[in-house]
Amino acid sequence: MRRLERLVAPKPLEPSTILIGEQMLQVVFRRHAQARRLVLRLSMHGTQVQVTVPKGVSRARALEFTERSRSWIETRIAHHGDNVLLQPGHRIPLRGVEHEIRHAGTRRGLISVDSEARVILVPGELPHVPRRVADWLKAEARSDLTAATQRYAALMDVRYAKISIRDQRTRWGSCSASGDLSYSWRLILVPPHVLDYVAAHEVAHLKHLDHSPRFWRLVLTHCAAASKAKAWLKTHGQTVHRVVI
Numbered sequence: 001m002r003r004l005e006r007l008v009a010p011k012p013l014e015p016s017t018i019l020i021g022e023q024m025l026q027v028v029f030r031r032h033a034q035a036r037r038l039v040l041r042l043s044m045h046g047t048q049v050q051v052t053v054p055k056g057v058s059r060a061r062a063l064e065f066t067e068r069s070r071s072w073i074e075t076r077i078a079h080h081g082d083n084v085l086l087q088p089g090h091r092i093p094l095r096g097v098e099h100e101i102r103h104a105g106t107r108r109g110l111i112s113v114d115s116e117a118r119v120i121l122v123p124g125e126l127p128h129v130p131r132r133v134a135d136w137l138k139a140e141a142r143s144d145l146t147a148a149t150q151r152y153a154a155l156m157d158v159r160y161a162k163i164s165i166r167d168q169r170t171r172w173g174s175c176s177a178s179g180d181l182s183y184s185w186r187l188i189l190v191p192p193h194v195l196d197y198v199a200a201h202e203v204a205h206l207k208h209l210d211h212s213p214r215f216w217r218l219v220l221t222h223c224a225a226a227s228k229a230k231a232w233l234k235t236h237g238q239t240v241h242r243v244v245i
């Protein structure tokens with residue numbers, strides 16, 4: 001029996017996920033015969049929680065351990081090098097171009113952009129900077145997305161009901177059967193041709209609620225950069241999720 005046991009590799013444990021703030025992390029379990037206790041670590045890019053599981057410890061117990069380590073994971077994520085906070089000194093892409101967030105004194109006023117110096121100037125109390133930048137980015141996203149949506153709606157001769165700006169991790173935009181469009185605010189971080197493509201895509205769904213050849217024909221007729229934008233999203237799309245609000 002013993003010998004047989006050693007020949008049969010232990011069944012791999014099915015991965016799980018954990019939602020930390022607004023980031024969905026993958027949890028992977030690794031059986032380790034020599035391990036004495038459950039050990040948790042964060043992957044290099046901070047996108048995965050890796051749990052070492054000693055022999056005889058169940059997946060359920062390992063998962064419970066992960067849940068109990070939530071605050072440890074949160075702290076690690078917040079300090080992780082890959083994550084970008086909306087704090088002075090941090091750089092975020094704005095319409096695809098890196099800009100530095102800079103505190104501009106405690107006097108109240110509007111956020112402004114120095115495009116030449118690539119700086120986002122944020123006046124007001126220092127502790128309010130992240131919140132203000134987040135609100136401003138969402139407002140900018142709304143304005144760009146509304147303009148793009150109106151443009152494509154006119155070109156494709158369709159009407160939409162309303163636009164909402166959300167923080168969806170899994171999709172850039174969506175279109176409901178009742179004609180409501182919703183977009184991720186993170187589209188303000190990507191190059192304009194990519195934002196345009198997402199708007200064209202969702203507006204085209206107002207005519208065709210599928211991804212049929214006629215849907216794609218409609219998108220491509222009005223958005224020549226669609227293929228380029230799709231490729232951009234595939235390669236770089238995840239990077240904008242590093243920005244933590």
Ligand SMILES: [Zn+2]
Binds near residue numbers: 201205210211
């Ligand atoms: Zn679609």
